[in-house]
Amino acid sequence: MNTLETIHESALLSAAMFVAFFGFLLIFSGVIQKIDIFRQSTTVSSDRYGSLDGLRGILAFGVVTHHALTAYIYFTTGAWDWSRNPVLNHLGQTTVAIFFMITGFLFTEKCTARSLNWRSLYISRIARLAPLYSIVVVIVFAAVLALSDFTLRVPPAELLKQFVQWLAFVCLGRPDINGMAMSWTLIAGVNWSLKFEWAFYLFGVPLLFAVSRVLSRGSMFVGSLGLLAAAIVLVGIRGELDGTPLYMLHFLCGITSAFIYENKLGRAVISSRMFHLVAASSAILLGFVPNSHNALALVVALLIFLASIGGLSIFGILKRPSAVWLGDISYGVYLIHGLILYGTLYALKQHGLLSYFGSPLFIGILPTIGAVVTILASLSYVYIEKPMIALGRSLAKRKTVGAQP
Known part of the structure; x- marks a missing residue:
């Protein structure tokens, strides 16, 4: 068994590898912060939403770590599957x-406010998510055509249909492209989650808005908490x-967290040291499920999510600009890393060097x-992302839908 396969099988080693990997990235991000354009673009850390910005970076590179080992197994065995290692899973x-929880949390505040600018909300979502994703999709299709020796293996109309399906998140x-089996592996299949993000924007947000016009925030808090508790017991x-x-349950966790966060007693609990200690310690349990x-x-x-919005920053690490920057770029990390992994492993395999990837x-x-x-x-x-976000804001008109006082 080579080094990578050993890590793949060991929960302890894979956890240690991720900690070391993320530690390196924090240092590297700190170096990047020396460049003016990146330093000036970094979100200014504040107490609002605790350590949420820094948490995003951990989540994104957690996915990178998981896919690095999964992709290696795929290129050596032909199987893309979950492992027996709970930490990697x-x-x-x-x-x-937790990314879904973040979405549920942030948009609960938006769609339960006294008024909501629907035009601005959806234009901003499109401007935030579509531009980079569209570029990635174009790159994926171009890569598949290159891997197919630029030979059409399906009718042009079918290829166009596939492109539209991919482009629509x-x-x-998510069909195979140009007859290439498992073509989604070029981006490690990450676009599956975007479909559920959009489902929440299109159905969850209007539903929350409608409910907030009928029930008080207190009733919504109690209702969401009761529904979540019942769902957890049922699971x-x-x-x-x-x-x-x-x-859907993950989004509900985020929704309930939003009401906990805005509640004075709830905020006090999730901001306490005892709660942070319990939450941080509970992460160990993931190594056993x-x-x-x-x-x-x-x-x-x-x-973990509640502790993060309550201020758990791992001794201040998640509040540092280097960690916040990794959170700022998390969407790009999520979309791009699969292409880099696939390209690296494909090149190593083509040159007979893949075995070295499994060595020290x-x-x-x-x-x-x-x-x-x-x-x-x-x-x-x-x-790409910041300019398009700014463009989206300029296109959105400030026509609001009034709510009941």
Whole structure:
């Protein structure tokens, strides 16, 4: 068994590898902060939402770590699958679960306000998510055509249909491109989660808005808390939950967290040192449950998220500009890393060097991949994402929908 396979099988080693990897990235991000354009573009850390900005960076590079080992196994065995290592599974599953919680949390505040500018909300979402994603999709299709020796293996109309499906955040399906099996592996399949993000924007947000016009915030707090508790108990009795119901539950965790955060007593609890200690300690439990489909993993993820918005910063690390920057560029990291992993592994395999990736040399290759992803995501954030966000704001009109006082 080579070094990478050993790490792949060991929960302790994979956890240690991720800590070391993220530590390197914090240092590298600190170096990037020396460049004016990146330093000036970094979100100014504040107490609002605790350490949420820094948490995003951990989540994004947790996904990178999971996919690095998964992609290696794929290129050596042809199978893209979950491992027997719970830590690796949670780096790919619980991280996305918390991303969903973040969405539920942030948009609960927006859509339960006294008024909501619907035009601004949806234009801002499109401007935030579509530009970089569209570029990535174009690159994926170009790469597939190159891997196909620029030969059409499906009718042009079918290829166009596939392009539209991918461009629509795979809400209309995610077909193999040009007959290439598992072509989604070029981006490590990450676009599946965007479909559920958009489902929340299109259905969850209007539903929350409508409910907030009927019920008081106090009633919504009690109702969401009761619904969440009942759902967790149900999952505990059932044993596990998967697919759409599980992801809906993650959004519900974020919604409930928003009401806890705005409640004076709730804020005091999640901001306490004792709660932070319990939440941080509970993360250890993830090493003993195989995946995120069970009640225990759900509760641990919720505790970690609540502690983060309550100010848990891991001795101030998540408040540092280097950590905040990794959070700022997390969307780019999430979308881009699969392309870099696939390109690296494909090149190594083509030149008969893939075995070296499974040797101690991996310790040097992974940080290099992380650095390249960080640079590309930083550039995309400054030159693509931020300008398009600004454009979206300028296009949005301030026509609001009034709410009941």
